[in-house]
Amino acid sequence: MITQICGLLFVLAIVAAIVALNAKDLLAAAASLSVFSFLTALLYIALGAVDVGFNEAVLGAGVTGVLFVVAVFHTQRRSVD
Numbered sequence: 001m002i003t004q005i006c007g008l009l010f011v012l013a014i015v016a017a018i019v020a021l022n023a024k025d026l027l028a029a030a031a032s033l034s035v036f037s038f039l040t041a042l043l044y045i046a047l048g049a050v051d052v053g054f055n056e057a058v059l060g061a062g063v064t065g066v067l068f069v070v071a072v073f074h075t076q077r078r079s080v081d
Helices: 002-022 026-046 050-073
Strands: none
Touching: 002 026, 026 050
C-alpha cells in the first residue's frame, strides 16, 4: 500500500515540476513549484522522514512560495502589450 502511495506522489511531483518548467506565466510557475514542494514533503512523510517532510512543507512550500509570489508581483514588464 505504501509503495503505491509513494509512486503516486512521485509521479504527481514529476508532473508538477514539468508544469512549472513549461509555464509561461511566472505566477503559475511559482504556484507549481509550491505544489511540487508540498508533494515532496508528503513523499518524505510517507517514507518515514517526518521531520524532513515538516521542514520541506514549511520552508519549501510555505515561505519560498510566498517569497516567489511577492517577487513576481514586484516585477514589471519591459514591453507594453
